[in-house]
Amino acid sequence: MEKELNKLLADLxxxxxxxxxxxxxxxxxxxxxxxxxxxxxxxxxxxxxxxxAENMLKLGLKPESTMKGFMALSTIEEAKNKEVTSEEAYEIILKDFKQLLDEVKSVKALAEKDDVYVTSNLMDDYIELFSKAEWMVGEETKKPHFPGQDA
Known part of the structure:
Protein backbone atom coordinates (compact mmCIF):
# COMPACT_ATOMS: atom_id res chain seq x y z
CA MET A 1 0.00 0.00 0.00
CA GLU A 2 2.82 2.41 0.86
CA LYS A 3 4.42 2.05 -2.58
CA GLU A 4 1.16 2.72 -4.45
CA LEU A 5 0.22 5.67 -2.25
CA ASN A 6 3.68 7.21 -2.64
CA LYS A 7 3.46 6.89 -6.42
CA LEU A 8 0.05 8.59 -6.35
CA LEU A 9 1.44 11.27 -4.03
CA ALA A 10 4.38 11.87 -6.39
CA ASP A 11 2.12 12.15 -9.42
CA LEU A 12 -0.14 14.58 -7.57
CA ALA A 53 -0.01 12.20 2.88
CA GLU A 54 -2.18 12.51 6.00
CA ASN A 55 -3.93 9.23 5.17
CA MET A 56 -0.55 7.53 4.91
CA LEU A 57 0.56 8.91 8.26
CA LYS A 58 -2.70 7.71 9.90
CA LEU A 59 -1.91 4.23 8.58
CA GLY A 60 1.64 4.34 9.96
CA LEU A 61 3.12 4.66 6.46
CA LYS A 62 5.88 7.01 5.41
CA PRO A 63 4.90 9.52 2.70
CA GLU A 64 7.63 10.74 0.37
CA SER A 65 8.34 14.42 0.99
CA THR A 66 11.27 15.42 -1.22
CA MET A 67 11.22 16.71 -4.78
CA LYS A 68 13.99 14.27 -5.66
CA GLY A 69 11.87 11.43 -4.32
CA PHE A 70 8.74 12.64 -6.08
CA MET A 71 10.56 12.90 -9.41
CA ALA A 72 11.95 9.38 -9.03
CA LEU A 73 8.44 7.97 -8.44
CA SER A 74 6.27 10.08 -10.73
CA THR A 75 5.19 9.07 -14.21
CA ILE A 76 3.55 12.44 -14.86
CA GLU A 77 5.78 14.58 -17.04
CA GLU A 78 6.81 17.99 -15.74
CA ALA A 79 5.76 21.17 -17.52
CA LYS A 80 8.38 23.06 -19.45
CA ASN A 81 9.38 26.61 -18.54
CA LYS A 82 7.65 28.11 -21.55
CA GLU A 83 4.47 29.79 -22.65
CA VAL A 84 1.49 27.53 -23.23
CA THR A 85 -1.82 28.09 -24.97
CA SER A 86 -5.12 26.98 -23.51
CA GLU A 87 -5.42 24.33 -26.20
CA GLU A 88 -2.01 22.85 -25.41
CA ALA A 89 -2.59 22.97 -21.68
CA TYR A 90 -6.03 21.36 -21.77
CA GLU A 91 -4.83 18.49 -23.97
CA ILE A 92 -2.05 17.75 -21.47
CA ILE A 93 -4.29 18.18 -18.44
CA LEU A 94 -6.89 15.82 -19.90
CA LYS A 95 -4.25 13.11 -20.37
CA ASP A 96 -2.93 13.64 -16.84
CA PHE A 97 -6.37 13.62 -15.21
CA LYS A 98 -7.19 10.35 -16.98
CA GLN A 99 -3.98 8.86 -15.60
CA LEU A 100 -4.70 10.14 -12.09
CA LEU A 101 -8.24 8.75 -12.26
CA ASP A 102 -6.85 5.33 -13.20
CA GLU A 103 -4.36 5.54 -10.32
CA VAL A 104 -6.92 6.40 -7.67
CA LYS A 105 -9.15 3.58 -8.90
CA SER A 106 -6.22 1.16 -8.56
CA VAL A 107 -5.42 2.39 -5.05
CA LYS A 108 -9.10 2.03 -4.13
CA ALA A 109 -9.15 -1.57 -5.39
CA LEU A 110 -6.02 -2.39 -3.37
CA ALA A 111 -7.43 -0.69 -0.27
CA GLU A 112 -10.67 -2.68 -0.60
CA LYS A 113 -8.71 -5.91 -1.02
CA ASP A 114 -6.66 -5.13 2.10
CA ASP A 115 -9.70 -3.91 4.12
CA VAL A 116 -8.23 -0.41 4.45
CA TYR A 117 -11.57 1.34 4.25
CA VAL A 118 -10.38 4.79 5.29
CA THR A 119 -8.13 4.83 2.21
CA SER A 120 -10.85 3.33 0.03
CA ASN A 121 -13.24 6.07 1.12
CA LEU A 122 -10.66 8.78 0.44
CA MET A 123 -10.12 7.39 -3.06
CA ASP A 124 -13.88 7.72 -3.66
CA ASP A 125 -13.46 11.47 -3.17
CA TYR A 126 -10.64 11.53 -5.74
CA ILE A 127 -12.56 9.34 -8.17
CA GLU A 128 -15.32 11.96 -8.05
CA LEU A 129 -12.79 14.83 -8.39
CA PHE A 130 -10.96 13.38 -11.40
CA SER A 131 -14.07 11.99 -13.08
CA LYS A 132 -15.70 15.41 -13.02
CA ALA A 133 -12.47 17.20 -13.99
CA GLU A 134 -11.84 14.77 -16.85
CA TRP A 135 -15.37 15.32 -18.15
CA MET A 136 -15.13 19.10 -17.87
CA VAL A 137 -11.66 19.32 -19.43
CA GLY A 138 -12.81 16.96 -22.18
CA GLU A 139 -15.66 19.34 -22.93
CA GLU A 140 -13.28 22.30 -22.87
CA THR A 141 -11.03 20.67 -25.49
CA LYS A 142 -14.04 20.55 -27.85
CA LYS A 143 -14.70 24.28 -27.63
CA PRO A 144 -13.32 26.81 -30.09
CA HIS A 145 -10.72 28.95 -28.36
CA PHE A 146 -10.16 31.60 -30.98
CA PRO A 147 -12.58 34.03 -32.62
CA GLY A 148 -13.86 32.54 -35.85
CA GLN A 149 -12.64 29.01 -35.03
CA ASP A 150 -15.25 26.32 -35.70
CA ALA A 151 -16.09 23.71 -33.07
Whole structure:
Protein backbone atom coordinates (compact mmCIF):
# COMPACT_ATOMS: atom_id res chain seq x y z
CA MET A 1 0.00 0.00 0.00
CA GLU A 2 2.82 2.41 0.86
CA LYS A 3 4.42 2.05 -2.58
CA GLU A 4 1.16 2.72 -4.45
CA LEU A 5 0.22 5.67 -2.25
CA ASN A 6 3.68 7.21 -2.64
CA LYS A 7 3.46 6.89 -6.42
CA LEU A 8 0.05 8.59 -6.35
CA LEU A 9 1.44 11.27 -4.03
CA ALA A 10 4.38 11.87 -6.39
CA ASP A 11 2.12 12.15 -9.42
CA LEU A 12 -0.14 14.58 -7.57
CA UNK A 13 2.82 16.77 -6.57
CA UNK A 14 4.15 16.89 -10.13
CA UNK A 15 0.66 17.62 -11.48
CA UNK A 16 0.28 20.43 -8.93
CA UNK A 17 3.48 22.07 -10.17
CA UNK A 18 2.53 21.51 -13.81
CA UNK A 19 -0.84 23.21 -13.30
CA UNK A 20 0.85 26.07 -11.50
CA UNK A 21 3.30 26.43 -14.40
CA UNK A 22 0.41 26.50 -16.88
CA UNK A 23 -1.27 29.13 -14.69
CA UNK A 24 1.87 31.29 -14.82
CA UNK A 25 2.82 30.76 -18.47
CA UNK A 26 -0.64 30.80 -20.04
CA UNK A 27 -0.97 32.96 -23.14
CA UNK A 28 -3.80 33.53 -25.54
CA UNK A 29 -7.37 34.45 -26.15
CA UNK A 30 -8.97 32.81 -23.09
CA UNK A 31 -6.31 33.88 -20.60
CA UNK A 32 -8.63 35.26 -17.92
CA UNK A 33 -11.00 32.28 -17.77
CA UNK A 34 -8.35 29.60 -18.10
CA UNK A 35 -5.87 31.30 -15.76
CA UNK A 36 -8.49 31.15 -13.01
CA UNK A 37 -9.49 27.56 -13.89
CA UNK A 38 -5.90 26.31 -13.66
CA UNK A 39 -5.60 27.95 -10.24
CA UNK A 40 -8.76 26.12 -9.15
CA UNK A 41 -7.35 22.81 -10.40
CA UNK A 42 -4.02 23.20 -8.63
CA UNK A 43 -5.88 24.12 -5.44
CA UNK A 44 -7.85 20.86 -5.71
CA UNK A 45 -4.64 18.93 -6.32
CA UNK A 46 -2.96 20.60 -3.32
CA UNK A 47 -5.82 19.37 -1.14
CA UNK A 48 -5.39 15.86 -2.55
CA UNK A 49 -1.63 15.92 -1.87
CA UNK A 50 -2.32 16.77 1.76
CA UNK A 51 -5.11 14.19 1.98
CA UNK A 52 -2.98 11.34 0.65
CA ALA A 53 -0.01 12.20 2.88
CA GLU A 54 -2.18 12.51 6.00
CA ASN A 55 -3.93 9.23 5.17
CA MET A 56 -0.55 7.53 4.91
CA LEU A 57 0.56 8.91 8.26
CA LYS A 58 -2.70 7.71 9.90
CA LEU A 59 -1.91 4.23 8.58
CA GLY A 60 1.64 4.34 9.96
CA LEU A 61 3.12 4.66 6.46
CA LYS A 62 5.88 7.01 5.41
CA PRO A 63 4.90 9.52 2.70
CA GLU A 64 7.63 10.74 0.37
CA SER A 65 8.34 14.42 0.99
CA THR A 66 11.27 15.42 -1.22
CA MET A 67 11.22 16.71 -4.78
CA LYS A 68 13.99 14.27 -5.66
CA GLY A 69 11.87 11.43 -4.32
CA PHE A 70 8.74 12.64 -6.08
CA MET A 71 10.56 12.90 -9.41
CA ALA A 72 11.95 9.38 -9.03
CA LEU A 73 8.44 7.97 -8.44
CA SER A 74 6.27 10.08 -10.73
CA THR A 75 5.19 9.07 -14.21
CA ILE A 76 3.55 12.44 -14.86
CA GLU A 77 5.78 14.58 -17.04
CA GLU A 78 6.81 17.99 -15.74
CA ALA A 79 5.76 21.17 -17.52
CA LYS A 80 8.38 23.06 -19.45
CA ASN A 81 9.38 26.61 -18.54
CA LYS A 82 7.65 28.11 -21.55
CA GLU A 83 4.47 29.79 -22.65
CA VAL A 84 1.49 27.53 -23.23
CA THR A 85 -1.82 28.09 -24.97
CA SER A 86 -5.12 26.98 -23.51
CA GLU A 87 -5.42 24.33 -26.20
CA GLU A 88 -2.01 22.85 -25.41
CA ALA A 89 -2.59 22.97 -21.68
CA TYR A 90 -6.03 21.36 -21.77
CA GLU A 91 -4.83 18.49 -23.97
CA ILE A 92 -2.05 17.75 -21.47
CA ILE A 93 -4.29 18.18 -18.44
CA LEU A 94 -6.89 15.82 -19.90
CA LYS A 95 -4.25 13.11 -20.37
CA ASP A 96 -2.93 13.64 -16.84
CA PHE A 97 -6.37 13.62 -15.21
CA LYS A 98 -7.19 10.35 -16.98
CA GLN A 99 -3.98 8.86 -15.60
CA LEU A 100 -4.70 10.14 -12.09
CA LEU A 101 -8.24 8.75 -12.26
CA ASP A 102 -6.85 5.33 -13.20
CA GLU A 103 -4.36 5.54 -10.32
CA VAL A 104 -6.92 6.40 -7.67
CA LYS A 105 -9.15 3.58 -8.90
CA SER A 106 -6.22 1.16 -8.56
CA VAL A 107 -5.42 2.39 -5.05
CA LYS A 108 -9.10 2.03 -4.13
CA ALA A 109 -9.15 -1.57 -5.39
CA LEU A 110 -6.02 -2.39 -3.37
CA ALA A 111 -7.43 -0.69 -0.27
CA GLU A 112 -10.67 -2.68 -0.60
CA LYS A 113 -8.71 -5.91 -1.02
CA ASP A 114 -6.66 -5.13 2.10
CA ASP A 115 -9.70 -3.91 4.12
CA VAL A 116 -8.23 -0.41 4.45
CA TYR A 117 -11.57 1.34 4.25
CA VAL A 118 -10.38 4.79 5.29
CA THR A 119 -8.13 4.83 2.21
CA SER A 120 -10.85 3.33 0.03
CA ASN A 121 -13.24 6.07 1.12
CA LEU A 122 -10.66 8.78 0.44
CA MET A 123 -10.12 7.39 -3.06
CA ASP A 124 -13.88 7.72 -3.66
CA ASP A 125 -13.46 11.47 -3.17
CA TYR A 126 -10.64 11.53 -5.74
CA ILE A 127 -12.56 9.34 -8.17
CA GLU A 128 -15.32 11.96 -8.05
CA LEU A 129 -12.79 14.83 -8.39
CA PHE A 130 -10.96 13.38 -11.40
CA SER A 131 -14.07 11.99 -13.08
CA LYS A 132 -15.70 15.41 -13.02
CA ALA A 133 -12.47 17.20 -13.99
CA GLU A 134 -11.84 14.77 -16.85
CA TRP A 135 -15.37 15.32 -18.15
CA MET A 136 -15.13 19.10 -17.87
CA VAL A 137 -11.66 19.32 -19.43
CA GLY A 138 -12.81 16.96 -22.18
CA GLU A 139 -15.66 19.34 -22.93
CA GLU A 140 -13.28 22.30 -22.87
CA THR A 141 -11.03 20.67 -25.49
CA LYS A 142 -14.04 20.55 -27.85
CA LYS A 143 -14.70 24.28 -27.63
CA PRO A 144 -13.32 26.81 -30.09
CA HIS A 145 -10.72 28.95 -28.36
CA PHE A 146 -10.16 31.60 -30.98
CA PRO A 147 -12.58 34.03 -32.62
CA GLY A 148 -13.86 32.54 -35.85
CA GLN A 149 -12.64 29.01 -35.03
CA ASP A 150 -15.25 26.32 -35.70
CA ALA A 151 -16.09 23.71 -33.07
Missing amino acids: VVEYHKLQSFHWYLKGYHFFDDHKKFEEYYGDIADAVDGV
